[in-house]
Amino acid sequence: MAETEMMDFLKREGVSDRILSEVSYFRTYYKLSPDMERRVPDPMYHYYGTDVWEKALSSLLVGEHLLLAGPKATGKNVLAQDLAAVFHRPEWDISLYINTDAASLIGADTFENGAVRLRKGPILRVAEEGGFGVLDEINMARNESLAVMHAVLDFRRVIDVPGYDRISLNEASRFIATMNYGYAGTRELNEALASRFLIIQMPVISEENLNKLIRDKFPTIREEYAAQFSQLFHDIRRKCEGGEISTKALDLRGLMASINLISHGLKAVDAIELGIVNKCFDEYERQLVKDMITVRFPADLTRDKIFTD
Ligand SMILES: Nc1ncnc2c1ncn2[C@@H]1O[C@H](COP(=O)(O)OP(=O)(O)OP(=O)(O)O)[C@@H](O)[C@H]1O
Ligand SMILES: [Mg+2]
Secondary structure (H helix, E strand, O other): OOOHHOOOOOOHHHOOHEEEEEHHHHHOOOOOOOOHHHHHHOOOOOOOOHHHHHHHHHHHHHHOOOEEEOOOOHHHHHHHHHHHHHOOOEEEEEEEEOOOOOOHEEEEEEEEEEEEEEEEEEHHHHHHHOOEEEOOOHHHHHOOOHHHHHHHHHOOOOEEEOOOOOEEEEOOEEEEEEEOOOOOOOHHHHOHHHHHEEEEOOOOOOOHHHHHHHHHHHOEHHHHHHHHHHHHHHHHHHHOOOOOOOHOOOOHHHHHHHHHHOOOOEEEEEHHHHHHHHHHHOOOHHHHHHHHHHHHOOOOHHHHHHHHH
């Protein structure tokens, strides 16, 4: 089962026994109806970062909602999904965008066989089923559309469904919001909303954890090349922190996609160009990034040297 595998992983990563036993208690205390099992995620990826894990698990255990804030590809959605899996709760992914309105979140009347019926929105489903609601890119939505969330997220834990009832949040329900400031189209989260979450500032993955992540996703990669890729990522990171280049090339998604391309036969430098170098649209910056790659990866390097199979 996914949650047993996740618990073993968390133990290996050094998450405290006390926290893990509380999570186990939560799982046995809040039973899940059999028809909800299919909504419990079976995660593809493990989030690496013991510190963040302990913060997130502790917050949810005491009944708080979480906001994961941080730059692109820092594992916000991976962590949110992993959390629903460890707690063994059904998950609803709620992508927010500029046109999101209260009706799409809570529900709206529809006609069915000549009668009016409430088509339940994801927030209502999370409330009823003790689900985990992932409010993805929460700062894309207009603050006014999110006003309905205020009573849901504070001590009241209720939803007033217009024309229907007041529905209380199931005790096991939690919301995990994600946000990425600085992306085009994002806005400031208003303080009233931010105050209803505990907030984790998501760090960029450490070099050691990136090494683990690469070997986890590509089990046949040679150790020295897993190290080369994680060092390259941290070279780029240092240049970003020093203000020499923008953060465009600091893209873990792009790095993973490049390694995948190499495993399918593309030359290493070409694959890294597609996944990393070409994220920079400024010619000068692109050259700087290219130079960092030339140092570590010879022009003729291919999959046979990098992978054992
Ligand atoms: N700490 C981490 N542990 C495991 N995987 C990570 C970590 N940080 C980033 N990743 C990897 O980065 C990729 C992107 O993850 P994810 O989609 O969760 O990022 P995100 O923070 O939601 O990004 P965005 O803000 O762009 O939506 C995944 O392949 C994920 O495995
Ligand atoms: Mg995301």
